[in-house]
Amino acid sequence: MWHDLLVALALLLVIEGIWPFLNPNSMRSILLMIAQHDNRSMRISGLVSMVSGVILLYLVN
Template structure:
C-alpha cells in the first residue's frame, strides 16, 4: 500500500511540474488567474478534480 502511495505522489509531482517546466510564463499567468478567482470557484474546481480522480481510480482499480 505504501509503495502505491509513494508512486502516486511521485506521479503527482511529475505532472504538476510539467507546465512550469514547459511554460513558466503560462504557469505564472494561470496562478495569477487562480489567485483572482473567488473561493467558491476554486472550491468547485477542487470538487470536480476530486470527483474525476475518484472515477479514474475506480476504473483503474
C-alpha cells in the same frame, strides 16, 4: 500500500512539474488568473477534481 502511495505521489510531482518547466510564463499567468477567483468557484473546481479522480480510480481498478 505505502509503496503504491509513494509511487503515485512521485508521479504526481513529475507531472505537476512538466508545465512550469516547459512554459513558466504561461504557468505564472494562469496562477495569477486563478488567484482572482472567489472561494466558491475554487471549492467547486476542487470538488470536481476530486470526484473526477475518484471516478478514474474506480474505472482503472
